[in-house]
């Protein structure tokens with residue numbers, strides 16, 4: 326009897342009480358080390374990215390110091406447009422809608438016409454002499470592109486123009502400056 330108890334006690338820990346029976350220790354430890362290394366590499370990466378000069382790059386972009394070249398694109402012959410009229414075009418990409426307005430004999434202005442409020446297309450109103458966004462009654466000064474009324478806070482991006490042999494060309498887009 327006493328022998329039996331001793332023999333039973335030899336079985337301790339019983340299978341169901343052995344909470345570590347399903348852990349392959351060597352494998353687990355290797356996994357731990359790998360996991361730790363991954364964490365360290367990830368932390369080092371985040372540290373590296375967070376110390377990069379993103380602020381300086383952003384300032385450079387916003388102040389227009391970043392060099393970004395756009396293609397030269399013919400928009401119209403000057404005489405295709407009467408004074409006070411406007412035509413639409415796309416620049417610099419095919420989805421970047423823009424407006425060219427002839428304000429005087431030798432005065433042309435062009436802007437990308439996605440409203441700086443919520444991107445509705447802005448139109449030229451000859452009667453009002455200003456650029457109009459019909460969505461929320463936003464208005465822009467045609468000579469500067471700056472908002473004059475309504476919700477827009479930023480000017481329309483101006484398309485840089487040049488005139489060569491009676492034709493008007495787009496040569497770039499002025500960067501937004503605060």
Ligand code: FES
Pocket residue numbers: 440441442443444445458459460461462463475476477
């Ligand atoms: S989208 Fe132009 S005023 Fe709102």
